[in-house]
Amino acid sequence: MEAVRVPKEDLHRFCVEAFGKVGVPKEEAKIVAEHLVEASLRGVDSHGVIRVPYYIEGIKKGLVNAKSSISIVKETPVSALLDGGNGLGEVVAKKAMEIAIEKAKTSGVGLAGAKNLGHVGMLAYYTKRVAENKLIGFAFANGPALVAPWGGAERVFGTNPLSYAFPTKNKPIVLDVATSATAHFKIKVAMIRGEELAPGLALDKDGNPTTDPTKAFEGILLPFGAHKGYGFSLLVTLMTVPLIDGTFDKDVVLHASTQGGFFVMAINPTLFREYEEFIEDIQRVVDTIKSTKPAKGFKEVLLPGEIEERVAEERAKKGIPIDLEVWKSFEELSEEYGVELPKPL
Amino acid sequence: MEAVRVPKEDLHRFCVEAFGKVGVPKEEAKIVAEHLVEASLRGVDSHGVIRVPYYIEGIKKGLVNAKSSISIVKETPVSALLDGGNGLGEVVAKKAMEIAIEKAKTSGVGLAGAKNLGHVGMLAYYTKRVAENKLIGFAFANGPALVAPWGGAERVFGTNPLSYAFPTKNKPIVLDVATSATAHFKIKVAMIRGEELAPGLALDKDGNPTTDPTKAFEGILLPFGAHKGYGFSLLVTLMTVPLIDGTFDKDVVLHASTQGGFFVMAINPTLFREYEEFIEDIQRVVDTIKSTKPAKGFKEVLLPGEIEERVAEERAKKGIPIDLEVWKSFEELSEEYGVELPKPL
Numbered sequence: 001m002e003a004v005r006v007p008k009e010d011l012h013r014f015c016v017e018a019f020g021k022v023g024v025p026k027e028e029a030k031i032v033a034e035h036l037v038e039a040s041l042r043g044v045d046s047h048g049v050i051r052v053p054y055y056i057e058g059i060k061k062g063l064v065n066a067k068s069s070i071s072i073v074k075e076t077p078v079s080a081l082l083d084g085g086n087g088l089g090e091v092v093a094k095k096a097m098e099i100a101i102e103k104a105k106t107s108g109v110g111l112a113g114a115k116n117l118g119h120v121g122m123l124a125y126y127t128k129r130v131a132e133n134k135l136i137g138f139a140f141a142n143g144p145a146l147v148a149p150w151g152g153a154e155r156v157f158g159t160n161p162l163s164y165a166f167p168t169k170n171k172p173i174v175l176d177v178a179t180s181a182t183a184h185f186k187i188k189v190a191m192i193r194g195e196e197l198a199p200g201l202a203l204d205k206d207g208n209p210t211t212d213p214t215k216a217f218e219g220i221l222l223p224f225g226a227h228k229g230y231g232f233s234l235l236v237t238l239m240t241v242p243l244i245d246g247t248f249d250k251d252v253v254l255h256a257s258t259q260g261g262f263f264v265m266a267i268n269p270t271l272f273r274e275y276e277e278f279i280e281d282i283q284r285v286v287d288t289i290k291s292t293k294p295a296k297g298f299k300e301v302l303l304p305g306e307i308e309e310r311v312a313e314e315r316a317k318k319g320i321p322i323d324l325e326v327w328k329s330f331e332e333l334s335e336e337y338g339v340e341l342p343k344p345l
Numbered sequence: 346m347e348a349v350r351v352p353k354e355d356l357h358r359f360c361v362e363a364f365g366k367v368g369v370p371k372e373e374a375k376i377v378a379e380h381l382v383e384a385s386l387r388g389v390d391s392h393g394v395i396r397v398p399y400y401i402e403g404i405k406k407g408l409v410n411a412k413s414s415i416s417i418v419k420e421t422p423v424s425a426l427l428d429g430g431n432g433l434g435e436v437v438a439k440k441a442m443e444i445a446i447e448k449a450k451t452s453g454v455g456l457a458g459a460k461n462l463g464h465v466g467m468l469a470y471y472t473k474r475v476a477e478n479k480l481i482g483f484a485f486a487n488g489p490a491l492v493a494p495w496g497g498a499e500r501v502f503g504t505n506p507l508s509y510a511f512p513t514k515n516k517p518i519v520l521d522v523a524t525s526a527t528a529h530f531k532i533k534v535a536m537i538r539g540e541e542l543a544p545g546l547a548l549d550k551d552g553n554p555t556t557d558p559t560k561a562f563e564g565i566l567l568p569f570g571a572h573k574g575y576g577f578s579l580l581v582t583l584m585t586v587p588l589i590d591g592t593f594d595k596d597v598v599l600h601a602s603t604q605g606g607f608f609v610m611a612i613n614p615t616l617f618r619e620y621e622e623f624i625e626d627i628q629r630v631v632d633t634i635k636s637t638k639p640a641k642g643f644k645e646v647l648l649p650g651e652i653e654e655r656v657a658e659e660r661a662k663k664g665i666p667i668d669l670e671v672w673k674s675f676e677e678l679s680e681e682y683g684v685e686l687p688k689p690l
Contacts, residue, residue, distance in 0.1 A: 225570025242626035281587035
């Protein structure tokens with residue numbers, strides 16, 4: 001796919017200005033822009049700046065509010081429940097993350113839930129920051145129903161990502177995965193490109209397995225890893241709906257600006273050991289994995305998050321590629337709101 | 346496979362007496378017996394009474410001690426780290442679970458790690474009890490290295506199970522899964538029966554994909570769900586080794602009586618909501634899943650743990666089937682130690 005490359009700073013400026021035009025307060029626009037640019041920088045394009053026009057559309061349609069109004073519904077020394085007042089998800093979820101970090105530093109563990117909020121972006125954003133605070137991070141978010149429970153032929157769960165991050169001596173280990181076998185977005189790309197899907201990813205709307213992307217797009221996604229992955233789809237829903245009164249997957253409007261509930265947890269390893277001992281032993285695990293002989297067809301063994309770190313380094317130097325279709329949506333925003341486009345490199 | 350059916354009470358008596366003969370104190374023998382009989386009752390035969398002769402062998406070989414000596418290494422209002430003195434895993438892990446439950450009741454959350462302990466059995470045993478206390482339970486345990494990281498061709502991780510449980514109005518939802526694509530034990534069964542393995546489960550010792558159970562048994566297991574499942578294999582190791590100073594997978598002796606570290610967490614849902622509201626919303630998720638239209642080839646959609654509950658009901662009535670090979674090992678124990686065999690039904 002052809003793309004325009006832009007520097008991250010100017011992309012950030014463009015996002016902040018565009019959000020400002022639809023009433024997002026500057027401080028909140030900066031948080032969302034930082035998040036989306038970071039996702040694009042790390043190569044997580046589906047959760048990056050591609051979302052800017054959708055978030056703006058979501059605000060205009062009233063699916064999400066331009067201005068968040070965060071209130072703390074319930075709080076203890078180890079926990080907090082936030083109501084986001086249906087504000088932009090990145091703003092509300094970041095606040096929840098900050099509270100979880102603070103509580104884990106003082107009480108050893110911090111759990112924070114957030115309900116009534118828009119799309120929270122890339123979960124790795126939150127868990128990585130928890131890990132950068134010398135804590136272990138977990139995050140869960142449910143979304144609009146697209147995925148069947150194992151053995152079922154109806155949309156019950158969102159693609160329901162979960163993430164964890166552990167600090168290391170260098171960059172944190174960061175896993176961030178959808179619990180669906182594939183993303184709805186990737187099926188759309190296959191549809192546009194006329195490519196067949198791999199088997200085991202989706203059912204058609206009548207519940208028959210399909211590799212036809214058009215049928216899959218109208219149909220039902222499958223969880224990753226069969227019945228085991230279904231257990232994780234369900235886990236995300238349980239942590240973000242009944243536990244914190246988040247919106248149930250089936251009730252979340254299907255739009256790129258929406259989310260159900262968000263849950264973040266921070267665990268302080270010093271509850272159990274000296275931090276230095278913990279990090280030494282993490283390093284041993286890391287070194288063992290990195291020195292593992294590659295299997296046939298693989299060049300090396302990667303840690304979760306390693307690819308994203310490499311892409312981020314490359315894109316920081318060469319600029320962030322914006323697909324032409326996304327660039328076109330930026331041009332439309334530029335025209336409609338009089339925001340200057342990012343300058344291509 | 347042919348089997349002898351025995352009542353659970355008499356099976357329990359047999360286990361307690363057999364463990365007693367090798368120096369396990371009665372109270373500890375009762376805990377281990379209760380655990381193994383419960384696993385067999387629920388149909389989790391690989392973690393049930395089949396282990397009795399192996400645990401006894403482990404004690405005789407000095408891999409695990411007949412008598413546990415549990416000490417608390419570090420403790421806070423939300424956490425505890427236990428050293429099990431290399432006692433039988435079920436005894437030590439149960440103690441950790443009780444502490445996590447107690448702390449979650451008083452502090453809202455309880456995290457407990459246990460190091461230096463034998464095989465902990467079936468993780469569902471612990472999380473189910475956490476859920477029966479109106480709490481959300483998580484458990485992790487690492488074991489002897491058998492599983493490659495995704496893209497690797499060496500044994501790095503144990504089959505590393507993880508489990509969660511949530512209370513409901515009726516029986517808890519209990520997920521308990523190995524993070525490997527299959528169990529080492531199941532490959533052995535395929536080898537004995539001369540059956541080919543499904544693809545994607547294992548590599549031979551040189552790192553080539555194989556469906557030959559003999560090659561797979563000497564070779565390397567794969568994680569479930571490709572790179573995503575690898576993330577969960579790694580998570581279990583990180584939670585049970587660097588976090589709590591547990592034995593690294595590669596250092597755990599490969600024997601049916603051994604384990605690395607064990608970690609259990611209990612979260613009190615009342616940190617966030619009234620318990621009744623939480624349970625109402627759990628019920629909505631349960632009802633939605635159970636009323637989902639089945640996919641082609643499925644009769645119904647099951648909740649995690651539902652099969653095990655059904656098997657347990659059936660076996661409570663009809664007795665627990667003991668495979669003839671396992672029965673033979675019981676006869677040998679009976680002869681060697683003068684313990685009366687369970688009476689077949």
